[in-house]
Amino acid sequence: MKTKHTHYGLAALSATLPHNSNIAALAAELDLNVSDGWVQLLPAGHFSAVDGRPVDVPSKQWFIDADVTQAMLAATPHQLGDLVIDYEHQTLNSPKNGQPNPAAGYFSVNEIDWREGQGLFIKPRWSDKALAYLHAKEYRYLSCVFGYDKATGHPTFLHSAALTNRPALDGMTPLAELAATLLPQSLPPTKQETPVMDEWLKQLLAPLGVEVADGATITPEQRTTALTALTALTTKAEQTEQAIAALAAETEKGIGKTMAVDLTQYVPKAAYDETVKQLAALSAQSQTDQVTAAVDKAFAANKLTGAQKDYYLQLGKQHGMAVLTAQLDLLQPIAALSAQQSQSLPPAAPTDTGLATLTAEDKIAADLLGISYDDFAKTKGEK
Structure with missing residues (x-):
């Protein structure tokens, strides 16, 4: 072509x-x-x-x-x-x-x-x-x-x-x-x-939204666009300067003004920290007391032996009352502990079975071991 x-x-x-x-x-x-x-x-x-x-x-x-x-x-x-x-x-x-x-x-x-x-x-x-x-x-x-x-x-x-x-x-x-x-x-x-338009002039016009093609000159319309954009930027700059001046005046006024503080609405930091410390200690003591009371209650109900008390006390202190209460509720009273352990029972009469007669203490031991009295007696008779 x-x-x-x-x-x-x-x-x-x-x-x-x-x-x-x-x-x-x-x-x-x-x-x-x-x-x-x-x-x-x-x-x-x-x-x-x-x-x-x-x-x-x-x-x-x-x-x-x-x-x-x-x-x-x-x-x-x-x-x-x-x-x-x-x-x-x-x-x-x-x-x-x-x-x-x-x-x-x-x-x-x-x-x-x-x-x-x-x-x-x-x-x-x-x-x-x-x-x-x-x-x-x-x-x-x-x-x-x-x-x-x-x-x-x-x-x-x-x-x-x-x-x-x-x-x-x-x-x-x-x-x-x-x-x-x-x-x-x-x-x-x-x-x-x-x-050809100077390169520096093209770079100056570009931020104003006027793009001049290579080898071309600026048109009257582009001149108007550039002038409008420049006027808008000037106005915005003046408004920004005014806003900064107003802010600086307010800041200076605030710094020079004595601010009255109602001390009755505040406490010293040291007093606050000490109060928090005491509350934490009271809370820990309260939890310890609750755990001890719960374990003692279970022991009194013959759900625990003396050897088990320390275990459940540590369980409550480490995991809290919720876990301890759930564990204690699963326990059933031990029948042997319901007897008066200080009561002396007469020796049992010999039987024809040839098995040793069980004392009250033997029965408690059998209950703790989870075996029948006859099996426990057999074990005792073999000695």
Whole structure:
């Protein structure tokens, strides 16, 4: 697929200048579109040169209005610097003739004004030498140099301006050759005609929500977006500073104020710690007393022997009353312990079985061992 190229040209036109450094005072006399130092650079609408240019535009005319002006200024180089006004377009001719190109004055993109129905105006900052020339009537015309689209005739960027006395460009380098020294006749779609924005400016705009593509310039809409974001950040910063100042004032006021404390609502830490210690000791003693009472009760109910008391006392101290109570509830009274262990029983009469007679103590031992009296008696008889 073939790439469509846009063709550009370069034009140099002339306008009449007053012959006095006091440009504003001579405006009415010379019937020029001049006011307070502003000079008309290009007319409004369609226009062409006296020598028939532009011959490479289908309509044979250039055209400029407010929208074209806005696009042209956005694409004009040296957005942060000045555009030069020289003598006889020497800025263009210097590479050919090797002569110096002193400036007659300067103007910037911020010193350009579109006036509906009149055209494009600039406000030059003339050098002393240029003012002298104008006062002596040695220069009469201001010639504008601009690039333009050969398809539409729209100016695409401003290059410079010049003081000249040859409004038809008689004897100057041919226009086609001048254009060739500034930009190619056919540009690829890489937009070489568009000045590349400085990288630092792109980095500055990015946090403000404005992303400028490589090789592009900032649009009026992006400028508005950046300005709005910057204004919002400034407002937020001011509000933050005010909030910090208010907080600092309140803090200082609080520090300077004596705070009354009702000591009756508080106790010393040492007293509190001692109370906690005593409560812990009382709680431990209470648990010990409960365990001892429960074990003693079980022993009195003949559920425990004297040898078992220590075991159940330790069980209660280590695992608490709940575990101890559950264990004691499982025990049944020992029948042998219900007898008066201090009572002396008469010896049992011998039997025909040949087994030894069991005493009261023997029966208790048999119960503790979980065997029958006869088996215990047999064991005793074997001795």
